[in-house]
Amino acid sequence: MKFSLSPALVKNSLASHSWIGLLVGFLMYLICVSGSLVVFSGYMKRWEQPAVPEFHTLAPEAAARAYGDLLAEKPDISGDILLMLPRENLPRASVVSAGGVYFLNEDGSRGGSIATPWSNSMVGLHDALHIPGEWGLILVGVIGAMLCGLMVSGFLAHPRIFRDAFNFRQGGSRHLEQADIHNRLSVWGAPFHLMIAVTGAWFGIAMLMYTLFGNTFFDGDREAAIAAIHGTSPKLEQQVEVADVGRAISAMTELAPGARPIFINVEAANSPQQYILLGAHHPEALIYVEQYRFDQAGNFIGKVGYSDGEPGKQVIFSLFRLHFGHFGGLLVMVLYVIFGIALAAVSVTGINIWLVKRRKRDFINNIWVGLVWGTPAAVALSALAAVTLHSGAPGYFWLPLLAAALLGQWLDNETRTKAWLQWATAALSGMLVLIHVALFREHALSGASLVINLALLLLAILFFALGARTAASGREVQSDLQPVRLT
Structure with missing residues (x-):
């Protein structure tokens, strides 16, 4: 019995395929354009609120004052209380809690409220295409994985792609012109594009990967897999006191003299289980931060081990800085923008080639x-x-x-x-x-x-x-x- 599809079904299927291809190419273009902006997210936030006081360090006593003032104003506050300290691209300090989000002055006193809606919107566009929940993150991660496949299949489909790396045929047919731009930018930016695709895919499908790790190595326990990578919360039972964040910062001069604290998070604040998590940047490493943990009195408990632990931990916690170019200073960030725009052009020219091949308008x-x-x-x-x-x-x-x-x-x-x-x-x-x-x-x-x-x-x-x-x-x-x- 011969199996055949109706011409109408074939026509509708081709139309659906075309629309899906157009949608994926456009979403990849949006992710690339917004990602090129997000590289400078620190500068964007400073541009949105340029009158905020800037300084390069927040003294331990100033951090202690900021935390103490918050508790004095809202003694029943709970949840996590985050103090962001000045860092390289964002030399400002701030407090984030259930009691509000605001800047700090250099002496630790409270400043104005934080309002960076455009920066947040562009980050949301890049991370999740403004789709709420985890679905946007997953979609962007899937697009990153698809980009990996497109790169591999593209190189295999064009055996002369390296030989023609400097061949531009402009002024002739639109198909050849777009194909040359597409192929040349793909070759020149291949290492960068592959790195961006792999790291971006990880962010989107990390929770799925944790499930896979749990099923493979931890007898189906996903939480155990997450704990093995990110560490577990210390088990503490204390009489609740004001967390001594100033002492925790001061202790870093002995624990890691070359590291720079960039945030402090009092987790489970105002509860017997509260503890201080301090994130410190290590200039010699690519990791985002090493996490140091202290009890509420500022006594050191231990660190997670991103800076000197298992290679897998170091790799996973290096993906953020590697993806956004937050290493090597301003020159690296500019290069990331150039290659990001090039990847956006690759996405556009890929669709342009398809449009020309249709031979209709x-x-x-x-x-x-x-x-x-x-x-x-x-x-x-x-x-x-x-x-x-x-x-x-x-x-x-x-x-x-x-x-x-x-x-x-x-x-x-x-x-x-x-x-x-x-x-x-x-x-x-x-x-x-x-x-x-x-x-x-x-x-x-x-x-x-x-x-x-x-x-x-x-x-x-x-x-x-x-x-x-x-x-x-x-x-x-x-x-x-x-x-x-x-x-």
Whole structure:
């Protein structure tokens, strides 16, 4: 008996496949663009609140005062109480607890409330595509795993890819031009792209991996697998006293003289089981922090062992800094942005190649160009909403992006859509700088704020020039298509 599918089913299946491919490529593009921004998340937070006092160290007695003031104000507070200490890219101190989130002055006194909605929104876009719960993290992790597969299959499918690493065929067919950009950027950034894909996949599917480790090595006990990697909470029974966070910080000069404390978390605060967890950065290691644990009196209990424990622990706790480029200083961060944008271009050109191969033009082309060039405009508009309205609601990003896609369909002209959105990005970036300076005055013209505002001005100039070039290329095409009048 011959099995066959109806032509209608085949047609619908192909359409579904096309939409799924377009969706995955676009989501990967969003993750890459937002990830390039998140590399500078510390600078972004400083730009959003430029008037906050900055300093490089918080003295132990200042940290003790901050914690004591919080308990004096809210003696019944419970849960975890986190003190973030000044660090390299974010030289500020803050307190995070059920009693509120606010900055600290250098003497440990309370400052203003923390409000960084745009930075948080971009981190949420990169980590989970603004999808609540664990589903967004899992989806991003799955896309990272798919990127690994795409890289491997891409290299296997193009045996001449290294031989043609410097071969650009611009000015000819659009298919060859897009293919060359796609393949060249893939080759040049391959080590970086693979590292980003692997580490990003881990963040998204970590809980699934813990389940696998538990089933494989711990007789099905996932919690035991997590404890083996992250350590277990100390079992303490104490008469509740104010946790001596100052003593814990002071003890680090003997425990790890070269390490720099960057946060203190009083876990299970105001309970007999409370203890102090101190995270310290080790400059000689790639790990994010080593975790040192103290009882409520500041007596050292032990450390987890990320800095000198089993290789697996060291690798897992190095993934964060490796993924976001938070090592090696500003130069490494700039390189991460360059390679991140290159990976975004690889995602876009991959879809462009598919669109050209279809040998037809329809609403997919219109929507795609709107989404690609609407993304920078939506990012700029979301930043504008955060500065003026103090809101980082996902709608300030997704609604402009939807409007850009609808604009592409309405104009029904890819060149015009591209030019209009490039000019919109230029206008929004320039407006963002003017409003930021008007709101924060001298604070907008110094430190991290000055760096970001100059970058925004450069982006405004770049996108204006791109828009002018795109519009000019469209006019040239129209001129070439004009009929020749014979006399």
